[in-house]
Amino acid sequence: MADSISSDDVRKELEKQIAELRKEIGALGKSIADRGAETLERTREAASEAVDRARGRTRASFQQAREQAHAVTDAVKENPGTAATILSSAGIVGFVIGLFVGATLLGSERR
Structure with a gap:
């Protein structure tokens, strides 16, 4: 009867497996959170770069419009x-x- 497994042994083994699964789930959750934070940071950086490029283009457009307005004004004066x-x-x-x-x-x- 040494080969028979007691219910206590089965319960202890299941509790051990559950504890290991909880650790793995916690590690997976942390990994997902880390990846989400990295993705968020990359997205922020990309958005910031896009805003900076748009800001530069807008300034250039306004400057060009201002120069053309001055040219038209000068032409009208002349x-x-x-x-x-x-x-x-x-x-x-x-x-x-x-x-x-x-x-x-x-x-x-x-x-």
Whole structure:
């Protein structure tokens, strides 16, 4: 009967296996948390770099727009008659386009 295993031995073995499983689950949880923290840090760094690049591009765009506005202002100061003619022509063309679109929309509503 030395070959028979007592229920106490089985219980102790199961408790030992459960304790080992708990340790492994704890280690896995820590590993997952560490990887999550690393991923979060990499994502933050990538987002920060993207914001910095966008900020640089925005500054360059604003600087270019400012320079073009100054160039237009200088051109208008040097040629006020030409500027007035161009702006008047643009206004008249816009007005004619507005009339055409309005008439077209009004005509399509009557149908």
